Amino acid sequence: MIEPGRPRFRRRPGPGTLVRLSPVILTVVIASLAYTTPPELAFSRLLPAAPALAAAMWPVLPTVLLGTVCLLLMIGLSLVFPDLGTWWTAAGIIAVTVAAAYGSHVRLQRERTLFQVRLVADAAQQVVLSPLPRRIGRIEIESLYLAAAAEARIGGDFYEVVDTPYGVRLLIGDVRGKGLPAVGAAAAIVNAFREAAYGETDMIDVARRLDASSTRYNAGFPPEGPMERFATALLAEIPHEGRHIDILNCGHPPPLLLNRGKVSVLESATPSPLLSLAELIGDHYNVDTFDFAPGDLLLLYTDGIAEARARDGEFFPLAAWMSRQPPTPPRELLTALHRDLLRYSRGRLDDDIAAIAVRLCTS
Numbered sequence: 001m002i003e004p005g006r007p008r009f010r011r012r013p014g015p016g017t018l019v020r021l022s023p024v025i026l027t028v029v030i031a032s033l034a035y036t037t038p039p040e041l042a043f044s045r046l047l048p049a050a051p052a053l054a055a056a057m058w059p060v061l062p063t064v065l066l067g068t069v070c071l072l073l074m075i076g077l078s079l080v081f082p083d084l085g086t087w088w089t090a091a092g093i094i095a096v097t098v099a100a101a102y103g104s105h106v107r108l109q110r111e112r113t114l115f116q117v118r119l120v121a122d123a124a125q126q127v128v129l130s131p132l133p134r135r136i137g138r139i140e141i142e143s144l145y146l147a148a149a150a151e152a153r154i155g156g157d158f159y160e161v162v163d164t165p166y167g168v169r170l171l172i173g174d175v176r177g178k179g180l181p182a183v184g185a186a187a188a189i190v191n192a193f194r195e196a197a198y199g200e201t202d203m204i205d206v207a208r209r210l211d212a213s214s215t216r217y218n219a220g221f222p223p224e225g226p227m228e229r230f231a232t233a234l235l236a237e238i239p240h241e242g243r244h245i246d247i248l249n250c251g252h253p254p255p256l257l258l259n260r261g262k263v264s265v266l267e268s269a270t271p272s273p274l275l276s277l278a279e280l281i282g283d284h285y286n287v288d289t290f291d292f293a294p295g296d297l298l299l300l301y302t303d304g305i306a307e308a309r310a311r312d313g314e315f316f317p318l319a320a321w322m323s324r325q326p327p328t329p330p331r332e333l334l335t336a337l338h339r340d341l342l343r344y345s346r347g348r349l350d351d352d353i354a355a356i357a358v359r360l361c362t363s
Helices: 015-020 022-036 049-054 060-080 086-128 179-199 203-220 318-323 330-344
Strands: 139-146 157-164 167-175 231-238 243-250 256-259 262-265 288-292 297-301 353-360
Touching: 015 022, 022 049, 022 060, 049 060, 049 086, 060 086, 139 157, 139 330, 157 179, 157 353, 167 179, 167 203, 167 297, 167 353, 179 203, 179 231, 203 231, 203 243, 231 297, 256 318, 262 318, 297 330, 330 353
Parallel strands: none
Antiparallel strands: 139 353, 157 167, 167 231, 231 243, 243 288, 256 262, 256 297, 297 353
16 A cells, blocks of 8 residues: 555566566567668578577467567568568478477476475475474464575474473474485474474483484485485473473584573583484483573574575674674564575575574563
8 A cells, every 4th residue: 555645656567577578579679670770681580589588488379479470570571671581481480489389388387397396395394394383381482494495495404392291392403415305304303203292201212212213214215325314403391481491402503592682502511412323322312401581582593504604605603693682582583583694695595594583481
Protein backbone atom coordinates (compact mmCIF):
# COMPACT_ATOMS: atom_id res chain seq x y z
CA MET A 1 0.00 0.00 0.00
CA ILE A 2 1.32 3.46 -0.89
CA GLU A 3 1.19 5.96 1.95
CA PRO A 4 -0.77 9.21 1.39
CA GLY A 5 1.28 12.22 0.36
CA ARG A 6 4.11 10.20 -1.13
CA PRO A 7 4.93 10.44 -4.84
CA ARG A 8 4.10 7.41 -6.91
CA PHE A 9 6.78 5.85 -9.04
CA ARG A 10 6.31 3.50 -11.95
CA ARG A 11 7.97 0.17 -11.46
CA ARG A 12 10.89 -0.27 -13.82
CA PRO A 13 11.41 -3.61 -15.49
CA GLY A 14 14.04 -5.62 -13.68
CA PRO A 15 16.99 -7.44 -15.22
CA GLY A 16 14.98 -10.68 -15.33
CA THR A 17 12.33 -9.07 -17.56
CA LEU A 18 14.94 -7.74 -19.97
CA VAL A 19 16.61 -11.13 -20.16
CA ARG A 20 13.34 -12.82 -21.03
CA LEU A 21 12.68 -10.21 -23.71
CA SER A 22 16.19 -10.51 -25.17
CA PRO A 23 15.09 -12.78 -28.09
CA VAL A 24 12.56 -10.13 -29.15
CA ILE A 25 15.15 -7.36 -28.73
CA LEU A 26 17.65 -9.38 -30.78
CA THR A 27 15.08 -9.88 -33.53
CA VAL A 28 14.31 -6.16 -33.70
CA VAL A 29 18.01 -5.22 -33.73
CA ILE A 30 18.88 -7.70 -36.51
CA ALA A 31 15.87 -6.70 -38.64
CA SER A 32 16.69 -3.00 -38.20
CA LEU A 33 20.32 -3.50 -39.19
CA ALA A 34 19.32 -5.64 -42.17
CA TYR A 35 16.92 -2.93 -43.37
CA THR A 36 19.18 0.09 -42.79
CA THR A 37 22.55 -1.29 -43.98
CA PRO A 38 23.74 -2.24 -47.47
CA PRO A 39 22.63 -5.73 -48.62
CA GLU A 40 26.26 -6.83 -48.86
CA LEU A 41 26.55 -6.89 -45.05
CA ALA A 42 23.74 -9.50 -44.92
CA PHE A 43 22.69 -8.93 -41.30
CA SER A 44 19.52 -10.89 -42.15
CA ARG A 45 21.52 -14.12 -41.96
CA LEU A 46 21.67 -13.63 -38.18
CA LEU A 47 17.90 -14.02 -37.76
CA PRO A 48 18.12 -17.76 -36.87
CA ALA A 49 19.95 -16.70 -33.69
CA ALA A 50 16.72 -15.28 -32.22
CA PRO A 51 14.74 -18.57 -31.93
CA ALA A 52 17.93 -20.32 -30.81
CA LEU A 53 18.21 -17.83 -27.92
CA ALA A 54 14.49 -18.14 -27.14
CA ALA A 55 14.85 -21.91 -26.61
CA ALA A 56 16.98 -21.23 -23.53
CA MET A 57 14.22 -19.36 -21.68
CA TRP A 58 10.87 -19.67 -23.47
CA PRO A 59 8.32 -22.49 -23.78
CA VAL A 60 7.89 -24.34 -27.06
CA LEU A 61 4.98 -22.36 -28.56
CA PRO A 62 6.48 -18.85 -28.10
CA THR A 63 9.77 -20.15 -29.52
CA VAL A 64 7.98 -21.43 -32.63
CA LEU A 65 6.04 -18.17 -32.95
CA LEU A 66 9.26 -16.14 -32.80
CA GLY A 67 10.78 -18.37 -35.46
CA THR A 68 7.71 -17.74 -37.62
CA VAL A 69 8.07 -13.98 -37.13
CA CYS A 70 11.73 -14.20 -38.17
CA LEU A 71 10.73 -16.15 -41.28
CA LEU A 72 8.12 -13.52 -42.21
CA LEU A 73 10.67 -10.76 -41.60
CA MET A 74 13.10 -12.51 -43.92
CA ILE A 75 10.46 -12.77 -46.63
CA GLY A 76 9.63 -9.08 -46.18
CA LEU A 77 13.32 -8.11 -46.43
CA SER A 78 13.60 -10.13 -49.65
CA LEU A 79 10.93 -7.91 -51.22
CA VAL A 80 13.07 -4.85 -50.45
CA PHE A 81 16.44 -6.47 -51.27
CA PRO A 82 15.91 -9.21 -53.89
CA ASP A 83 19.53 -10.48 -53.75
CA LEU A 84 19.70 -11.47 -50.07
CA GLY A 85 19.73 -15.24 -50.59
CA THR A 86 16.30 -15.49 -49.04
CA TRP A 87 15.69 -19.20 -49.45
CA TRP A 88 18.97 -20.24 -47.81
CA THR A 89 18.35 -17.98 -44.82
CA ALA A 90 14.69 -19.04 -44.65
CA ALA A 91 15.73 -22.69 -44.61
CA GLY A 92 18.16 -21.87 -41.79
CA ILE A 93 15.44 -20.16 -39.78
CA ILE A 94 13.11 -23.16 -40.19
CA ALA A 95 15.81 -25.65 -39.22
CA VAL A 96 16.93 -23.66 -36.20
CA THR A 97 13.34 -23.09 -35.06
CA VAL A 98 12.57 -26.81 -35.18
CA ALA A 99 15.75 -27.59 -33.23
CA ALA A 100 15.02 -24.76 -30.77
CA ALA A 101 11.48 -26.04 -30.16
CA TYR A 102 12.85 -29.49 -29.36
CA GLY A 103 15.52 -27.99 -27.12
CA SER A 104 12.88 -25.97 -25.28
CA HIS A 105 10.81 -29.12 -24.77
CA VAL A 106 13.81 -31.00 -23.33
CA ARG A 107 14.70 -28.06 -21.06
CA LEU A 108 11.17 -27.87 -19.67
CA GLN A 109 11.19 -31.59 -18.93
CA ARG A 110 14.45 -31.25 -17.02
CA GLU A 111 13.11 -28.25 -15.11
CA ARG A 112 10.07 -30.27 -14.07
CA THR A 113 12.34 -33.10 -12.94
CA LEU A 114 14.50 -30.65 -10.98
CA PHE A 115 11.37 -29.20 -9.37
CA GLN A 116 10.34 -32.67 -8.20
CA VAL A 117 13.83 -33.32 -6.85
CA ARG A 118 13.68 -30.08 -4.91
CA LEU A 119 10.31 -31.08 -3.45
CA VAL A 120 11.93 -34.30 -2.25
CA ALA A 121 14.83 -32.28 -0.81
CA ASP A 122 12.37 -30.03 1.01
CA ALA A 123 10.65 -33.12 2.44
CA ALA A 124 14.03 -34.48 3.56
CA GLN A 125 14.80 -31.18 5.22
CA GLN A 126 11.56 -31.38 7.18
CA VAL A 127 12.63 -34.82 8.43
CA VAL A 128 16.23 -33.96 9.34
CA LEU A 129 15.79 -30.28 10.21
CA SER A 130 12.25 -30.05 11.48
CA PRO A 131 11.10 -26.61 12.69
CA LEU A 132 12.17 -26.00 16.26
CA PRO A 133 9.80 -24.74 18.97
CA ARG A 134 10.19 -21.00 19.47
CA ARG A 135 9.79 -21.25 23.23
CA ILE A 136 9.82 -24.01 25.83
CA GLY A 137 8.90 -22.69 29.25
CA ARG A 138 11.32 -19.86 30.04
CA ILE A 139 13.69 -20.79 27.21
CA GLU A 140 13.52 -18.96 23.85
CA ILE A 141 14.96 -20.82 20.85
CA GLU A 142 15.73 -19.86 17.26
CA SER A 143 17.59 -21.70 14.48
CA LEU A 144 19.44 -20.80 11.29
CA TYR A 145 20.47 -23.00 8.36
CA LEU A 146 22.21 -21.94 5.15
CA ALA A 147 23.40 -24.28 2.42
CA ALA A 148 26.69 -23.39 0.75
CA ALA A 149 25.30 -24.25 -2.71
CA ALA A 150 22.38 -22.21 -3.97
CA GLU A 151 20.81 -25.35 -5.47
CA ALA A 152 21.01 -27.30 -2.23
CA ARG A 153 18.28 -27.47 0.39
CA ILE A 154 20.15 -29.48 3.00
CA GLY A 155 23.61 -30.82 3.74
CA GLY A 156 25.49 -32.61 6.48
CA ASP A 157 24.83 -30.05 9.24
CA PHE A 158 22.05 -30.94 11.66
CA TYR A 159 20.35 -29.76 14.84
CA GLU A 160 17.43 -30.67 17.06
CA VAL A 161 15.78 -29.53 20.31
CA VAL A 162 13.48 -31.65 22.46
CA ASP A 163 11.65 -30.97 25.71
CA THR A 164 12.21 -33.88 28.10
CA PRO A 165 11.47 -34.59 31.77
CA TYR A 166 15.18 -33.90 32.45
CA GLY A 167 15.18 -30.46 30.83
CA VAL A 168 15.47 -29.00 27.35
CA ARG A 169 18.04 -31.00 25.40
CA LEU A 170 19.75 -29.60 22.33
CA LEU A 171 21.83 -31.22 19.60
CA ILE A 172 23.96 -29.64 16.88
CA GLY A 173 26.53 -31.33 14.69
CA ASP A 174 28.20 -31.75 11.34
CA VAL A 175 28.73 -34.93 9.31
CA ARG A 176 31.98 -35.12 7.39
CA GLY A 177 31.14 -35.33 3.69
CA LYS A 178 28.60 -33.99 1.23
CA GLY A 179 25.58 -35.12 -0.72
CA LEU A 180 22.92 -37.70 0.09
CA PRO A 181 25.23 -39.98 2.15
CA ALA A 182 25.92 -37.08 4.52
CA VAL A 183 22.21 -36.30 4.71
CA GLY A 184 21.45 -39.94 5.51
CA ALA A 185 24.08 -40.01 8.25
CA ALA A 186 22.70 -36.77 9.72
CA ALA A 187 19.17 -38.20 9.67
CA ALA A 188 20.32 -41.33 11.49
CA ILE A 189 21.92 -39.24 14.25
CA VAL A 190 18.97 -36.85 14.62
CA ASN A 191 16.43 -39.70 14.77
CA ALA A 192 18.51 -41.47 17.40
CA PHE A 193 18.68 -38.27 19.44
CA ARG A 194 14.92 -37.78 19.32
CA GLU A 195 14.43 -41.20 20.91
CA ALA A 196 17.40 -41.22 23.28
CA ALA A 197 16.77 -37.72 24.63
CA TYR A 198 13.47 -38.90 26.10
CA GLY A 199 14.58 -42.34 27.20
CA GLU A 200 18.00 -41.73 28.78
CA THR A 201 18.45 -39.86 32.06
CA ASP A 202 22.18 -39.33 31.52
CA MET A 203 23.57 -37.37 28.57
CA ILE A 204 26.50 -39.76 28.36
CA ASP A 205 24.06 -42.55 27.54
CA VAL A 206 22.46 -40.29 24.92
CA ALA A 207 25.87 -39.77 23.31
CA ARG A 208 26.52 -43.52 23.27
CA ARG A 209 23.19 -44.07 21.52
CA LEU A 210 24.11 -41.48 18.89
CA ASP A 211 27.49 -43.08 18.33
CA ALA A 212 25.93 -46.52 17.95
CA SER A 213 23.37 -45.23 15.44
CA SER A 214 26.04 -43.43 13.42
CA THR A 215 28.24 -46.54 13.41
CA ARG A 216 25.37 -48.75 12.23
CA TYR A 217 24.52 -46.35 9.42
CA ASN A 218 28.13 -46.22 8.24
CA ALA A 219 28.31 -50.01 8.28
CA GLY A 220 25.17 -50.25 6.14
CA PHE A 221 26.20 -47.44 3.79
CA PRO A 222 30.00 -47.41 3.64
CA PRO A 223 31.60 -44.10 2.67
CA GLU A 224 33.19 -43.75 -0.73
CA GLY A 225 36.95 -43.48 -0.63
CA PRO A 226 39.47 -44.33 2.09
CA MET A 227 38.34 -41.71 4.63
CA GLU A 228 35.92 -42.78 7.33
CA ARG A 229 32.64 -40.93 7.72
CA PHE A 230 32.32 -39.39 11.18
CA ALA A 231 30.43 -36.51 12.76
CA THR A 232 31.12 -33.83 15.31
CA ALA A 233 28.28 -33.21 17.74
CA LEU A 234 27.46 -31.12 20.77
CA LEU A 235 24.81 -32.06 23.31
CA ALA A 236 23.42 -29.54 25.77
CA GLU A 237 20.90 -29.86 28.59
CA ILE A 238 19.19 -26.89 30.24
CA PRO A 239 16.92 -27.46 33.26
CA HIS A 240 13.50 -25.91 32.82
CA GLU A 241 14.22 -23.37 35.55
CA GLY A 242 17.65 -22.52 34.10
CA ARG A 243 20.55 -21.68 36.46
CA HIS A 244 23.08 -23.88 34.61
CA ILE A 245 23.74 -25.73 31.39
CA ASP A 246 25.38 -29.13 30.90
CA ILE A 247 27.44 -29.64 27.75
CA LEU A 248 28.87 -32.80 26.21
CA ASN A 249 31.16 -31.94 23.31
CA CYS A 250 32.13 -34.59 20.75
CA GLY A 251 34.79 -32.68 18.85
CA HIS A 252 32.45 -29.81 17.92
CA PRO A 253 33.21 -26.05 17.99
CA PRO A 254 32.53 -24.78 21.52
CA PRO A 255 29.41 -22.67 22.07
CA LEU A 256 29.52 -18.99 22.97
CA LEU A 257 27.72 -17.48 25.97
CA LEU A 258 26.90 -13.76 26.04
CA ASN A 259 26.41 -12.46 29.58
CA ARG A 260 26.04 -8.69 30.12
CA GLY A 261 28.21 -7.85 27.12
CA LYS A 262 30.92 -10.38 27.98
CA VAL A 263 31.44 -13.44 25.79
CA SER A 264 32.62 -16.75 27.23
CA VAL A 265 33.79 -19.68 25.15
CA LEU A 266 32.38 -22.81 26.78
CA GLU A 267 35.37 -25.08 26.21
CA SER A 268 35.17 -28.64 27.50
CA ALA A 269 37.83 -29.69 29.98
CA THR A 270 38.03 -33.12 28.37
CA PRO A 271 36.64 -33.43 24.83
CA SER A 272 34.58 -36.52 24.07
CA PRO A 273 35.18 -38.73 21.00
CA LEU A 274 33.60 -37.87 17.67
CA LEU A 275 30.60 -39.94 16.65
CA SER A 276 31.54 -43.21 14.91
CA LEU A 277 35.05 -43.11 16.44
CA ALA A 278 34.30 -44.33 19.96
CA GLU A 279 35.29 -47.90 19.05
CA LEU A 280 38.69 -46.68 17.87
CA ILE A 281 39.62 -44.22 20.62
CA GLY A 282 37.32 -45.29 23.46
CA ASP A 283 33.90 -44.10 24.65
CA HIS A 284 35.11 -41.85 27.45
CA TYR A 285 32.54 -39.07 27.54
CA ASN A 286 32.70 -35.98 29.71
CA VAL A 287 29.96 -33.52 30.74
CA ASP A 288 30.86 -29.93 31.69
CA THR A 289 28.57 -27.60 33.64
CA PHE A 290 28.40 -23.83 33.13
CA ASP A 291 26.29 -21.05 34.64
CA PHE A 292 23.27 -19.96 32.61
CA ALA A 293 21.45 -16.98 34.12
CA PRO A 294 18.28 -15.18 32.99
CA GLY A 295 19.05 -12.89 30.04
CA ASP A 296 22.05 -14.92 28.90
CA LEU A 297 22.35 -15.71 25.19
CA LEU A 298 23.80 -19.04 24.12
CA LEU A 299 24.97 -19.63 20.54
CA LEU A 300 25.55 -23.14 19.21
CA TYR A 301 26.99 -23.28 15.70
CA THR A 302 28.79 -25.43 13.14
CA ASP A 303 32.28 -24.79 11.78
CA GLY A 304 30.90 -23.26 8.59
CA ILE A 305 30.28 -20.05 10.57
CA ALA A 306 33.67 -19.81 12.28
CA GLU A 307 35.44 -20.71 9.01
CA ALA A 308 33.57 -18.28 6.75
CA ARG A 309 36.25 -16.27 4.96
CA ALA A 310 36.50 -12.74 3.68
CA ARG A 311 38.07 -12.02 0.30
CA ASP A 312 41.51 -11.64 1.97
CA GLY A 313 41.22 -15.10 3.56
CA GLU A 314 40.54 -13.95 7.11
CA PHE A 315 38.06 -16.02 9.14
CA PHE A 316 34.85 -14.52 10.46
CA PRO A 317 35.59 -13.15 13.99
CA LEU A 318 32.64 -14.85 15.64
CA ALA A 319 33.58 -14.25 19.29
CA ALA A 320 34.35 -10.56 18.65
CA TRP A 321 31.13 -10.23 16.66
CA MET A 322 29.15 -11.83 19.48
CA SER A 323 30.62 -9.45 22.06
CA ARG A 324 29.31 -6.45 20.08
CA GLN A 325 25.72 -7.69 20.06
CA PRO A 326 23.23 -6.02 22.39
CA PRO A 327 20.88 -8.03 24.61
CA THR A 328 18.42 -9.24 22.01
CA PRO A 329 16.00 -12.11 21.37
CA PRO A 330 17.49 -15.18 19.62
CA ARG A 331 15.61 -14.43 16.41
CA GLU A 332 17.18 -10.98 16.08
CA LEU A 333 20.62 -12.35 16.95
CA LEU A 334 20.51 -14.93 14.15
CA THR A 335 19.07 -12.41 11.71
CA ALA A 336 22.07 -10.16 12.37
CA LEU A 337 24.43 -13.14 12.12
CA HIS A 338 22.94 -14.16 8.78
CA ARG A 339 23.25 -10.63 7.42
CA ASP A 340 26.81 -10.06 8.64
CA LEU A 341 28.03 -13.48 7.50
CA LEU A 342 26.85 -12.88 3.94
CA ARG A 343 28.30 -9.38 3.99
CA TYR A 344 31.66 -10.60 5.34
CA SER A 345 31.99 -13.43 2.83
CA ARG A 346 30.51 -11.38 -0.05
CA GLY A 347 27.73 -13.96 -0.36
CA ARG A 348 30.15 -16.85 -0.96
CA LEU A 349 29.87 -19.58 1.66
CA ASP A 350 32.39 -22.41 1.40
CA ASP A 351 30.46 -24.71 3.73
CA ASP A 352 26.95 -25.26 5.04
CA ILE A 353 26.21 -23.44 8.27
CA ALA A 354 23.79 -24.12 11.09
CA ALA A 355 23.20 -22.33 14.36
CA ILE A 356 20.89 -22.37 17.37
CA ALA A 357 20.45 -19.34 19.61
CA VAL A 358 18.98 -19.83 23.11
CA ARG A 359 18.00 -17.27 25.74
CA LEU A 360 16.75 -17.80 29.27
CA CYS A 361 13.94 -15.37 30.03
CA THR A 362 13.26 -13.91 33.44
CA SER A 363 9.66 -15.16 33.39
